[in-house]
Amino acid sequence: MRARRAVAGLAVAALLGGLAACGDDDGKKTAAGGSGGDDGIGCAAAKGKTVGFSEPLPDPNFQALEKILTKSLGKYGAKLRPVNANLNPGKQISDIQTLLQQRVDVLIANPVDPNATQGAFAQARQKKIPIIVLDTKVGGPYYTSVHDDVEYAAAEGARQLKTLAAGGKVAAIYGPSFAELLNWEKAAFDAAAKEAGLDVVDRQVNQKITPDAAKGIAEAWRQKYGAQLKGIWTFNDVSAIGAASAIGGDFKPAIVSINGQPDAIPLVQAGKISMTFGVPYDKTGQAMAYAALRALCGAKVPAEITVPTVKIDKAGAGSWQPIAQRVDNPFKVAFEQRAGKTYVKLD
Known part of the structure; x- marks a missing residue:
């Protein structure tokens, strides 16, 4: 999910x-x-x-x-x-x-x-x-539990944003709280962001889990923060794709995500999404x-x-x-x- x-x-x-x-x-x-x-x-x-x-x-x-x-x-x-x-x-x-x-x-x-x-x-x-x-x-x-390591992805995503945002403001798009996996992801990002000293100025939930909803959130941030917003974490690639569509002018935040969806990879290769984490x-x-x-x-x-x-960045997206x-x-x-x-x- x-x-x-x-x-x-x-x-x-x-x-x-x-x-x-x-x-x-x-x-x-x-x-x-x-x-x-x-x-x-x-x-x-x-x-x-x-x-x-x-x-x-x-x-x-x-x-x-x-x-x-x-x-x-x-x-x-x-x-x-x-x-x-x-x-x-x-x-x-x-x-x-x-x-x-x-x-x-x-x-x-x-x-x-x-x-x-x-x-x-x-x-x-x-x-x-x-x-x-x-x-x-x-x-x-x-008998056993099989667990995709989204916590690592979220924590490493926060650490990567610390570098990509160069100390600037960042924001986060989370998933709905009904999903246990997404709660693990959110908790891991929040903890790593705090440890890294990220300046997280806003957190929103993409309740509909659609690109359009994520785009609306990112456009509101564009109006409020403009060029001061240097980074965005998104809980999935659907949201990353939506956020990337709001980029323009001096609003160019680095976007870090998770999933490794096929439709997000070209955006990673083009630099519109800085990186995603694939399972x-x-x-x-x-x-x-x-x-x-x-x-x-x-x-x-x-x-x-x-x-x-x-981790899938521009250098590794092709493989x-x-x-x-x-x-x-x-x-x-x-x-x-x-x-x-x-x-x-x-x-």
Whole structure:
């Protein structure tokens, strides 16, 4: 609804008994410590099993995640059963209950309202169905949680704006508070902005999540601050695109965003958006598939799996792959430890 950092990594395989593994696109796998038909990702027990996937909304990213999960699970003979809540918590609860009635073997869910889904999750636990959640810290226990590192992107975005704005005034466009992920992002930006000494003169919410709404916010800032506003943080690329359309004359704030959407990349290349932070969603999908397969094999995984975000500036925009181009990337999963977190390693 999510810059490589220097790593001083210890592989999770060394810490967790050989969980890190990788498989190539032809279905040949290598593993650290797999045995008895278990290659460190999947095993013979996965064949014929079903993984339910409760999505929060219809979105191209989730369609791509479906394809990645289907392909990755299919290597081991497992299948995916997706359902979509259309941003309706009641429908999501009903969807999950239907998946349980259909006797899925593992449940993956990205909750619309994580508090509302706790009852349905309790029903899954009663049936001893492992639960994998995406981007929520509410409730539990879960088999594991997969988490896109938007906090890093937001904090690094604040630090980048400190340099780009050269000490001038900055402003921020946040997302609606109903989205848990966006609240993490906002909190991380606010904390890093304070630490960096950013002069944040205004904060607004793009409640409609549209380019036009973001443009209206930026145009109001143009009237109020003019050339004094040197930077804008936006919670997603939709807002960055809208804010960029308000630039003109002596109103030229640096814009820093998050998402890595295909329609934002040309604006990064043109310098209208200074940078955005992309989530390599192929790794999000593969991390969920990895966790589901390990659950089917009765193995343990880290309690939380974090997917890094990647800084995309003018120099690197040409090499960024949008999610549509990542669907057929090889299924490779390995981990490293950073600051106490387990991160998926990027290729």
